[in-house]
Amino acid sequence: MVSPSEITTVFSLLEKDHPLTMLEELGHYTPFQMLVMTLLSSRTRDSTTIPIVKKMFAKYPNPEHFVKMDLQELEEWLYGVGFYKVKAQNVKKLSGIILEEFHGKVPDTFEELTSLPGVGRKTANCVLAYTFKKPAIAVDIHVHRISNRLGWVKTKTPDETEEALQKLIPRDLWIEVNRLFVGHGQTICVPINPKCNICPVRKYCEYGRKRNL
Numbered sequence: 037m038v039s040p041s042e043i044t045t046v047f048s049l050l051e052k053d054h055p056l057t058m059l060e061e062l063g064h065y066t067p068f069q070m071l072v073m074t075l076l077s078s079r080t081r082d083s084t085t086i087p088i089v090k091k092m093f094a095k096y097p098n099p100e101h102f103v104k105m106d107l108q109e110l111e112e113w114l115y116g117v118g119f120y121k122v123k124a125q126n127v128k129k130l131s132g133i134i135l136e137e138f139h140g141k142v143p144d145t146f147e148e149l150t151s152l153p154g155v156g157r158k159t160a161n162c163v164l165a166y167t168f169k170k171p172a173i174a175v176d177i178h179v180h181r182i183s184n185r186l187g188w189v190k191t192k193t194p195d196e197t198e199e200a201l202q203k204l205i206p207r208d209l210w211i212e213v214n215r216l217f218v219g220h221g222q223t224i225c226v227p228i229n230p231k232c233n234i235c236p237v238r239k240y241c242e243y244g245r246k247r248n249l
């Protein structure tokens with residue numbers, strides 16, 4: 037089992053050349069905007085999501101705007117985002133719930149966040165970590181893949197990975213996992229043909245050490 041000190045070493049090596057993730061780059065946005073952009077970003081490239089949300093929030097920054105907006109107009113704004121029609125419905129619904137049940141404020145607990153339409157474990161954990169700076173491990177495809185390649189976990193699903201990482205990683209580092217692994221997964225530890233030859237953590241990686249490069 038990987039030790040806490042090795043985890044700290046890997047994180048500090050990844051931190052050195054860390055490219056900003058979308059949620060870091062747009063981290064100054066409001067909790068409502070962060071929630072919506074996290075929801076939209078699932079199964080969608082950042083290069084598609086970023087320009088859409090920047091333009092849309094400049095005109096419509098608050099849940100009040102989305103409650104009033106015609107569904108068709110919202111679908112047009114979100115065109116290009118994966119599953120944009122379902123997401124448009126969810127954004128409208130959750131805006132109404134935030135206004136009616138949470139006095140216009142995005143809730144900051146996992147249970148309340150996952151009670152909102154379209155908000156699953158990953159989105160809730162992203163909002164907790166990036167917006168509220170609370171300990172949470174948001175496991176997306178990058179976190180799931182890299183954790184398994186490093187040999188830290190042997191898991192088949194992101195949910196299993198989240199549970200395994202929670203047992204393995206010191207709680208004060210949970211907040212770092214998503215941003216460091218997403219950045220690494222988008223640039224070096226890509227899904228196909230990871231660039232192990234230039235990877236700063238190859239020495240600590242089960243998969244990378246086995247490769248004959």
Ligand code: SF4
Pocket residue numbers: 182185186224225226230231232235236237238239241242243244245
């Ligand atoms: S050595 Fe290769 S597989 Fe391991 S983390 Fe680096 S890029 Fe990914």
